[in-house]
Amino acid sequence: MPERGMLIVLSGPSGVGKGTVRQAMMNSGFRDFKYSVSMTTRKMRPGEVDGVDYYFRTKEQFEEEIANGQMLEYAQYVGNYYGTPLRYVNETLDQGRDVLLEIEVNGAMQVRAKCPDAAFIFLTPPDLDELKHRLEGRGTDDQATIERRVAKAVGELKMMSNYDYAVVNDKVELAVERIESIIKSEHLRVQRVLDHYTEMLTHAK
């Protein structure tokens, strides 16, 4: 039986560029993972393909999946459901392949509760880093601007604290490199490796 794959959860505040970073990861040379296509009840847009961009389903179909416990996570936005079908994730992990989810923060917290050993990556807007430089430089912003930025940053830090890693999306290719380092490094964590070796040695006796 192959070593079980790793679940990688890419999330972050809306508008941070999760989709762009995920696409860039899928087009990169690294590409050592499977992307879990989300399910939605929103209408298909021109150019979108069922099963590639989303699994497009009716509200009734989606609610049946929920009722049958077939959704790893789901949420409603602007009257439509979005979520991750459980089956593809489990089957792919069982085949020893890593699975990437690109989901909203609400959904990420549902996954955290069910799969605590997944790697949780929070994509942050460059605001936080910019804010840091501005605060360090001083005198370049008025007090009201600084206070507004600080309040926004505090909210983002509160979300971030539920994740394992924080990746600044300053440039897409840099964000992708950082995420690749995280994936490689997470595979070397003793807590992941040890179980595998221990099981191997137990079977050897």
Added chain:
Amino acid sequence: MPERGMLIVLSGPSGVGKGTVRQAMMNSGFRDFKYSVSMTTRKMRPGEVDGVDYYFRTKEQFEEEIANGQMLEYAQYVGNYYGTPLRYVNETLDQGRDVLLEIEVNGAMQVRAKCPDAAFIFLTPPDLDELKHRLEGRGTDDQATIERRVAKAVGELKMMSNYDYAVVNDKVELAVERIESIIKSEHLRVQRVLDHYTEMLTHAK
């Protein structure tokens, strides 16, 4: 004040090639860390330079450093002391630079007790991986050989369980790449980043 650097501890069983991997890291393009030169009471060998290969000290000098609490970790091997002076490590971390220690497993456990937020990397011999392939292949070794290998592997796994990461030293350049991923990735861990941002925002108010 710059963000405090990260302490990276490279360790593993004797003979695994820690020194070779460390040298390769220092010669690599990455080199984004300072190496902490160890202190020893053993005699200088031809070609060695004081302050580069080791700080060469007398037994009395070394014991005075211990008595003054100036050693981060130390141990005796074959009648000589080996250890890490605390001052260089602290000063370099305070300057915001990462510090690499390459030390024995005994010393690594002393550092673990004092600096729990360091990144602990266990370099493993390829035996473990070879063992895995042999066990999976079956029938290629006799029972006694397998049992001896399994006993050795169990001992190594017990040591490994005290570390954060396990890196197989199959090829030096691959081991170096893996360690570089770990260092990059550890800098993105929320627990490291969050403190820094929280402090920044607290000061901004």
